[in-house]
Amino acid sequence: xxxxxxxxxxxxxxxxxxxxxxxxxxxxxxxxxxxxxxxxxxxxxxxxxxxxxxxxxxxxxxxxxxxxxxxxxxxxxxxxxxxxxxxxxxxxxxxxxxxxxxxxxxxxxxxxxxxxxxxxxxxxxxxxxxxxxxxxxxxxxxxxxxxxxxxxxxxxxxxxxxxxxxxxxxxxxxxxxxxxxxxxxxxxxxxxxxxxxxxxxxxxxxxxxxxxxxxxxxxxxxxxxxxxxxxxxxxxxxxxxxxxxxxxxxxxxxxxxxxxxxxxxxxxxxxxxxxxxxxxxxxxxxxxxxxxxxxxxxxxxxxxxxxxxxxxxxxxxxxxxxxxxxxxxxxxxxxxxxxxxxxxxxxxxxxxxxxxxxxxxxxxxxxxxxxxxxxxxxxxxxxxxxxxxxxxxxxxxxxxxxxxxxxxxxxxxxxxxx
RNA sequence: GUGGAUGUAGCUCAGUCGGAUAGAGCACCAGGUUGUGGCCCUGGUGGUCGGGGGUUCAAGUCCCCUCAUCCACCCCA
Numbered sequence: 001x002x003x004x005x006x007x008x009x010x011x012x013x014x015x016x017x018x019x020x021x022x023x024x025x026x027x028x029x030x031x032x033x034x035x036x037x038x039x040x041x042x043x044x045x046x047x048x049x050x051x052x053x054x055x056x057x058x059x060x061x062x063x064x065x066x067x068x069x070x071x072x073x074x075x076x077x078x079x080x081x082x083x084x085x086x087x088x089x090x091x092x093x094x095x096x097x098x099x100x101x102x103x104x105x106x107x108x109x110x111x112x113x114x115x116x117x118x119x120x121x122x123x124x125x126x127x128x129x130x131x132x133x134x135x136x137x138x139x140x141x142x143x144x145x146x147x148x149x150x151x152x153x154x155x156x157x158x159x160x161x162x163x164x165x166x167x168x169x170x171x172x173x174x175x176x177x178x179x180x181x182x183x184x185x186x187x188x189x190x191x192x193x194x195x196x197x198x199x200x201x202x203x204x205x206x207x208x209x210x211x212x213x214x215x216x217x218x219x220x221x222x223x224x225x226x227x228x229x230x231x232x233x234x235x236x237x238x239x240x241x242x243x244x245x246x247x248x249x250x251x252x253x254x255x256x257x258x259x260x261x262x263x264x265x266x267x268x269x270x271x272x273x274x275x276x277x278x279x280x281x282x283x284x285x286x287x288x289x290x291x292x293x294x295x296x297x298x299x300x301x302x303x304x305x306x307x308x309x310x311x312x313x314x315x316x317x318x319x320x321x322x323x324x325x326x327x328x329x330x331x332x333x334x335x336x337x338x339x340x341x342x343x344x345x346x347x348x349x350x351x352x353x354x355x356x357x358x359x360x361x362x363x364x365x366x367x368x369x370x371x372x373x374x375x376x377x378x379x380x381x382x383x384x385x386x387x388x389x390x391x392x393x394x395x396x397x398x399x400x401x402x403x404x405x406x407x408x409x410x411x412x413x414x415x416x417x418x
Numbered sequence: 419g420u421g422g423a424u425g426u427a428g429c430u431c432a433g434u435c436g437g438a439u440a441g442a443g444c445a446c447c448a449g450g451u452u453g454u455g456g457c458c459c460u461g462g463u464g465g466u467c468g469g470g471g472g473u474u475c476a477a478g479u480c481c482c483c484u485c486a487u488c489c490a491c492c493c494c495a
Contacts, residue, residue, distance in 0.1 A: 011486075063493050067419080085495085114495080119419075121489060130495055197491085208493090263494090272495095283495060310495030333453065364453045372455040383453060397455070 012118070012126025023320045024311065027158060028111055031131050031309070034154050035109040038146070040133055043108040045089040051079040056296055057088030059264025068116040082115035085263070086132045086308065087290065088297075094136065095299035106136035106302075111311070123281035123313050131314075134306035136294070141238050144269045144289060144305050145245030151273060151285055151307060152251055158318040160275070163284065165251065167271045168259035169239040170288070171231050179230035180206060190220040210258035226257040235268055242269050265290040269305070278313055285309040327354035328414070329371035331364055333383040341382045344392075344407065351411045372397060378414060 009015060016024060032042070051071050058065050070082040083089055090108055094100060110132045118124055133150070135143055148165060155163055170176060183206045191199055195214045202209070210221050231239060246253055253271075261270045270288030278284070287307025294302045328348060332341035338361070345355045356374065358367060364381070371379045381393035394413060395402040405413055 008486080068493080116494080118493070119491095120487085121491095124494070128495065213491095261494090280490065281494070286495065308495055313495060331454085363451090365451065365455080366448090368453095368455045370455085376455095379455080381453075385453085393454085395454075400455085402454085 010126070012120040014125065020315075022322075023315050023318065026320070027311070027315050027318055028131070030157055031111070031154055032109070034150065034157065035133055038107070038150050039105055040107040040109040041104075043090060043093065043110055044112070045083075045086070045093050045110070047113065048080045048082050049089055049092065051081040053088045053092055054081055054084060057091065057265065057293060058085060062264050064116060064263065068118055070115045070117060084114055084116045086110055086112070086114065086130060087134060087265075087293070087304075087306065090132075090134050091293050091297055091299070091304070094302075095294070095297055100137065100300055100302055107134070109133045121281070122279040123310070123316070125312060129311035131309040131311060132306060134304055136304045137302045138305070139291070139303045141242035141269065142245050144242050144271075145249065147287070147305065147307060148246060148253075148271055149249045149251060151309075152249075154309075155273065155284070158314070160284070160314070160317045162277065163273050163275045165253040165271065165273050166256040166259050167243070167246070167253050167269070168256050169228065169231055169235055169242075169268050170260065170266055170270055171227060171235050172267050173292070175230055175232040175235055176227075179225065179227050182225045182230065183207070186224045187220075190223075193217070193220045205260075207258065207260040210260075228255065228257045238268055261286060261288055265293050265296075267291045271307070275313075275317055277317060281313070283310065284313050284317065325354070325375050326377050326418070327356060327375075328378040328380055328410075329367070329374065329376035330355060330357040330380045330382060331367035331371065332357065333364060333381075334361075337382045337384065337387060340387055344380070344382065347407065348410065353411060353414065368395075380410065 051069070054069060055065055060066075064084045069084055072080060074080055090110070094106065099106060111129070113127050113129050115127055117126060120126060133147065135147065148167070152165065171179060184202060187194070187198075187202045187206050187209060191202065193216050194202075194209070195212065195217055198209045198212050198214070198217050201212075207227075209217060209224070212218065212221070228239070243253075243255070256272075259270055259272055261272075266288045268289045268291065270286075272286040273284050274282040275284055276282065285307050287305070289303065289305040291303040293304060294300060330341050330345050330348075332338045341357055345357045348355045356371075356376070358370075362370075364383075368379055376397055379395040379397060381395065386392045391404045391406055392410070393402050394405050394410060396417070403413065
């Protein structure tokens with residue numbers, strides 16, 4: 001504590017303390033249950049991979065690869081990277097284990113930490129956690145719609161409200177380059193009206209001009225071409241079908257032609273679910289289709305689609321009612337009672353009852369006071385008299401009522417009152 | 419990487435114009451009550467005032483640097 005320099009958690013990381021971890025457990029359990037209902041199965045890949053995996057998968061022009069990766073050399077000189085996202089790992093795993101030759105559907109989910117060297121702020125951390133789901137080998141837009149529906153169901157189940165679903169199509173290798181060219185030309189004509197930042201974006205990433213908050217930029221951007229007007233016939237049909245399925249699910253969404261995913265591999269359908277309660281980092285989850293990644297890694301030509309949920313963001317939005325902890329505090333008086341008490345605690349735990357007992361002698365008043373502060377629902381008193389008679393005092397902390405019970409009846413009384 | 423705000427006890431925060439042993443509430447520990455919690459009363463533990471340097475007779479207070487946190491840009495979950 002009073003050492004010269006105390007060691008603190010690394011910038012952008014944080015401890016999830018027990019109270020908070022309880023929320024995470026609830027959210028994760030709910031998500032797993034729902035993912036499994038839709039036929040997804042858990043997959044777990046290593047936390048670090050060959051750096052090349054992300055350079056090729058996430059994309060060498062993406063911000064993530066250019067400036068946000070935790071890359072290091074191991075003792076043999078290999079370049080390794082703490083994963084900044086999960087999709088490339090899954091693709092690698094599928095190829096490595098030839099999972100596409102299995103009869104099982106290629107539907108996976110995953111929960112775990114990711115690492116990006118970003119400047120921390122609200123909803124953004126250097127170690128953060130994502131839940132990912134991915135489907136491979138299904139190109140029908142019905143599956144994209146089903147994914148959005150599943151995400152929607154997850155949020156509703158967790159009682160996350162006031163969210164918006166944004167959808168877009170970023171086109172394919174055929175139509176997107178054409179659009180970008182048109183957009184650049186349109187922006188170039190209005191260069192004088194744009195802020196310095198947006199002038200830079202004209203060449204770097206013209207789609208981002210749409211995000212600018214400067215009024216003159218917004219004004220100018222209104223006249224710019226939209227990707228949705230440039231989709232090729234196939235992409236347009238694909239997008240229309242996707243939207244039609246969402247309509248039949250009666251899921252409302254907003255077509256947002258400005259929705260660009262900052263990862264290079266996306267093709268066609270992309271989507272995001274946002275909440276205004278999150279601040280500047282407003283995406284709870286985001287995803288889309290990546291039809292070319294498997295090929296890029298020398299695997300079969302299998303398409304993929306999926307999304308990633310930001311756990312920190314989701315947990316912060318999910319309302320959480322703390323339930324009373326159903327546990328028993330065992331109060332003992334004297335050495336003999338301590339021995340008896342420890343044996344009793346063991347017995348109760350083996351009968352599936354959470355049980356706490358002190359390790360040093362304290363007054364009964366003190367013990368019951370502690371039981372109260374800790375939130376115990378029951379106190380079992382073990383003193384000399386109880387040991388003699390084999391009957392213990394079982395106190396209900398909420399009502400203050402106290403009954404005398406034998407060892408075998410403790411569990412019974414507690415279960416019956418629940 | 420750029421910009422702004424904030425750092426005083428475990429938590430929330432006072433601390434005047436630079437002035438004496440750095441405070442409060444909550445929390446924690448003990449006692450008031452030899453075998454019965456919550457309320458109340460009494461006492462106690464806990465701080466190198468984020469760190470370093472400077473100005474000054476004197477710095478929690480003023481100046482510089484640094485670190486951390488928060489917020490925003492960028493980008494994303």
